[in-house]
Amino acid sequence: MNREKKRGKVIRSKRQMKEAFKGYCFAMPWLIGFFVFTLYPLLSSLYYSFTNYSMSSSWNWIGLTNYRILLTQDSLFWKSVWNTLYYAFFSIPLGLVLGLGIAMLMNQKIKGIRLFRTLFYIPNVISIVATTMLWTWMFQTRYGVINQLLSLIGITGPAWLNDPTWSKPALIIMNCWNAGSSMVIYLAGLQGIPRTYYEAADIDGASAWRKFRNITIPLLSPTIFLNLITGIIGALQVFAQSLLLTEGGPDHSTTFYVYSMYEHAFTNRRMGYASAMGWMLLIVTLIITVLVFRFIGSKVYYETGEQ
Secondary structure (H helix, E strand, O other): OHHHHHHHHHHHHHHHHHHHHHHHHHHHHHHHHHHHHHHHHHHHHHHHOOEOOOOOOOOOEOOOHHHHHHHHOOHHHHHHHHHHHHHHHHHHHHHHHHHHHHHHHHOOOOOOHHHHHHHHHHHHHOOHHHHHHHHHHHOOOOOOHHHHHHHHOOOOOOOHHHOOOOHHHHHHHHHHHHHHHHHHHHHHHHHOOOHHHHHHHHHOOOOHHHHHHHHHHHHHHHHHHHHHHHHHHHHHOOOHHHHHHHOOOOOOOOOOHHHHHHHHHHHOOOHHHHHHHHHHHHHHHHHHHHHHHHHOHHHOOOOOOOO
8 A cells, every 4th residue: 555655656756747847848948048148147247347347358356446436436427317317207207197198088988999099009119210210300499390389389499409408308208209108008907997986976976086086096006006117117227219319418418327328338348337337227226116115005005905
């Protein structure tokens, strides 16, 4: 009897090992990609951040020197931090509100609504290069569409991309072009709210504003929170718009943090210094995300009653 039990355990063990082996074989392409293209570069950048690696010559271990120079001697570092925070402070709330507003309009049951939803989402699948060419023309000082529209109401438009005062607002306005991405997420959240809540509010005579404040916002708060987190991470990594539209100018007014990191890495070939900047960005992003979860995440409403 005991011999049969032992034999059964051996058979089950072999079967489990065989199934595990097959599972790892299927997962092997992802595992190779993760270790080669994610984990190894991540750990390598951490090591390089403590060296003077320049991509073209031998390098030496210099400890925290890159971080010390970054925080105390690099004036452009603080300029790029300010530009990035300025962009994030205005673009994140604007993107949240605009995405929610569009989603509520697209949540109506009217003829042809699917076409409008598609039109609002199309900018998110257009190449960033094509988008940049379009907005370069729209922000053109003399013949740009925006300044032409402003002239119709008697306002002389600024030199958007050539004026340090207006260059960052121009990129913030351009960011509104991609509100369709958050619109889709909001729309999914809106359609997940049971209609019975609104029907009960109608019976009680609630106004549209009270329904929005007391039903829509609380039940949509997990979706808003998701868009807030992704918006923060995206805003702190803004790069392509600055590279293609203004090349960090004028007067470094659009030299965002990631653009400055790119310049150090691939123009100045200071890869060790750029790696230190990358890890600083990772730490700051992590801290901000934790703080948002701590102070805002606790206010998110879930229908289960859990917070």
